[in-house]
Amino acid sequence: MDQERLLTALRGVLDPELGADIVDLGMVQSVHEHDGHVTVGVALTVAACPMRDQIEGDVRRKLLALDGVEAVQVETTSMDAQQRAELMAVARKRARENAEETRIPATTRVVAVASGKGGVGKSSTSVNLAVGLRDLGFRVGLLDADIWGFSVPRMLGTDEHLSAGDDKLIIPAVVNGIEVVSTGLIVETEDTALMWRGLMLSKALEQFLKQVSWGPLDYLVIDLPPGTGDVQMALSRMLPQAEMVVVTTPQAAAQKVAARVADMARRSFMPILGVIENMAGFTCDHGTTYALFGEGGGQALADGLGVPLLGSIPLDAAVVSGGDRGAPVVRTDTPAGLALRSLADRIVEALPPVDGESCTGRIARLVDDLTAAD
Ligand SMILES: Nc1ncnc2c1ncn2[C@@H]1O[C@H](COP(=O)(O)OP(=O)(O)OP(=O)(O)O)[C@@H](O)[C@H]1O
Numbered sequence: 001m002d003q004e005r006l007l008t009a010l011r012g013v014l015d016p017e018l019g020a021d022i023v024d025l026g027m028v029q030s031v032h033e034h035d036g037h038v039t040v041g042v043a044l045t046v047a048a049c050p051m052r053d054q055i056e057g058d059v060r061r062k063l064l065a066l067d068g069v070e071a072v073q074v075e076t077t078s079m080d081a082q083q084r085a086e087l088m089a090v091a092r093k094r095a096r097e098n099a100e101e102t103r104i105p106a107t108t109r110v111v112a113v114a115s116g117k118g119g120v121g122k123s124s125t126s127v128n129l130a131v132g133l134r135d136l137g138f139r140v141g142l143l144d145a146d147i148w149g150f151s152v153p154r155m156l157g158t159d160e161h162l163s164a165g166d167d168k169l170i171i172p173a174v175v176n177g178i179e180v181v182s183t184g185l186i187v188e189t190e191d192t193a194l195m196w197r198g199l200m201l202s203k204a205l206e207q208f209l210k211q212v213s214w215g216p217l218d219y220l221v222i223d224l225p226p227g228t229g230d231v232q233m234a235l236s237r238m239l240p241q242a243e244m245v246v247v248t249t250p251q252a253a254a255q256k257v258a259a260r261v262a263d264m265a266r267r268s269f270m271p272i273l274g275v276i277e278n279m280a281g282f283t284c285d286h287g288t289t290y291a292l293f294g295e296g297g298g299q300a301l302a303d304g305l306g307v308p309l310l311g312s313i314p315l316d317a318a319v320v321s322g323g324d325r326g327a328p329v330v331r332t333d334t335p336a337g338l339a340l341r342s343l344a345d346r347i348v349e350a351l352p353p354v355d356g357e358s359c360t361g362r363i364a365r366l367v368d369d370l371t372a373a374d
């Protein structure tokens, strides 16, 4: 396997505060691959770096997302003074250069909700996951990347509109404590209609990432359109930290399509966090469970991809009525509501919020303070 592929994947690991990747920062000291086993030497800024677990976890996830990588061993060392000085120089330069990239900070975890087939429940899952994360106390954004087929505004029950701030940036609507951006929240005038019709899908997504004044979010949930096209590729290009969850039904056919999405995720270096099975067994009032859409598809897909099954959400009329009334079912004690709440817990476990106070960041400030004192 060529070194370049491994390094490209490692470029997806960002130092959260410096906003630069660990390859550019000179933190990757060595990468070796043998029979699918990769050993990576990572030099941390200080031995007791509080970011250690996070960086190790991110390195592992990015590399395991590559075809042919079976196991990853991360060996950490600490930098000497000279290396630290070089790192800070690179970090400062990168931070300046990258300021205009997107308005999503490196401290925001990005969860893209994907599937290979329409109508499996991506939007329902995205909306409920976002609300669930919010209810756990996180700062959450919800980006509706389904530019034409948007359903987020209805599911959140909002008729709020996006507005523009003094700096000409779009201000997200705040619904249920979540920052929401969707084409469905744009007031249709002749001008805007023309403008949006003229935009390519990937361009529209770019607008939403670059021209929106997102707050300092812990999580950004992205509801992807069905299929494996432009939008998904643009996303991975603009948000290197994005990770994907794949929604599938328990049916075998749906699973085949979802596998296609997973393949695309691998090609674009977007790690797959796990699989979510939706529309699983329906339990009637008498306690009998009916597998209306089959059984086991979620687990089978998860096994096939070597990722965990993050949750299984039962078929539940409360999802539909909640979506139609704009009252997310995650806030109810229905079977689906409970399953969605534990899904939010699992996502936080699998992708813990970034500790914004990284050791490199602290060193940067220390250096600045010392320089200022001179
Ligand atoms: N667990 C569930 N139980 C019952 N109905 C559900 C469940 N999940 C989703 N639905 C319903 O299925 C329909 C499709 O769901 P949703 O819009 O979330 O899918 P989607 O994957 O986003 O579709 P699209 O590909 O069109 O964007 C909706 O009417 C929704 O209310």
Ligand SMILES: [Mg+2]
Residues within 6 Å of the ligand: 122, 123, 124, 146, 149, 151, 223, 224, 225
């Ligand atoms: Mg949808």
